[in-house]
Amino acid sequence: MKNYKNVTVLDHPLIRHKIAILRSVNTGTKDFRELIEEITTLITYEAFKDVPTRDVKVQTPLAECVQQMVPENTVAVIPVLRAGLGMVSGVHTLFPTAKVGHIGMYRDEETLEPKEYYCKLPDGIEQMRAIVLDPMLATGGSAGAAIDLLRSKGCKDIRQMSIIAAPEGVERLATAYPDVKIFVAVVDEKLNENGYIVPGLGDAGDRLFGTK
Numbered sequence: 001m002k003n004y005k006n007v008t009v010l011d012h013p014l015i016r017h018k019i020a021i022l023r024s025v026n027t028g029t030k031d032f033r034e035l036i037e038e039i040t041t042l043i044t045y046e047a048f049k050d051v052p053t054r055d056v057k058v059q060t061p062l063a064e065c066v067q068q069m070v071p072e073n074t075v076a077v078i079p080v081l082r083a084g085l086g087m088v089s090g091v092h093t094l095f096p097t098a099k100v101g102h103i104g105m106y107r108d109e110e111t112l113e114p115k116e117y118y119c120k121l122p123d124g125i126e127q128m129r130a131i132v133l134d135p136m137l138a139t140g141g142s143a144g145a146a147i148d149l150l151r152s153k154g155c156k157d158i159r160q161m162s163i164i165a166a167p168e169g170v171e172r173l174a175t176a177y178p179d180v181k182i183f184v185a186v187v188d189e190k191l192n193e194n195g196y197i198v199p200g201l202g203d204a205g206d207r208l209f210g211t212k
Contacts, residue, residue, distance in 0.1 A: 004174035040090025083205040126154030137165035140172035
């Protein structure tokens, strides 16, 4: 896959270990959900490393000092329904005050293009860093539609976080949105004829929520 300046592929042994378990057809719903959260937490550490901070005075038992904190109401995570919901707790583990919006998309089975059916965003989203959450970056259609929707609401600082990506989706998103930073845990081999990532892990939403 071509290298893109706005794409970060995390290469960490703990992530590789957890993804190996995540992929397995023998991994049940409970473990799958927990692994999604754990991997998201590891990605969050990287994706939030340049989040804006402000100086605050803190009184320790010995002296007063100046420290840095992330101001409230500056970061929002936007899970793409429904699979993106599984990543929210992983972000909140490290940054529990992040606001949460929701964008509902479903994929047209014939065109493979996304269709929006729901959108609810925090007040003031245009002033926040908006981070789109979707475990699978396949064709890039849903992620692109979510980014377009956020831009239509005035968002200027947008990030994308996924766990498993296809080269086709990365290329589509990275070239169409060069100002959007994309964070993925691993890039797989390809998309199959049905638009699913190979080897992938199947349908993330079904495996998260125990549906077929």
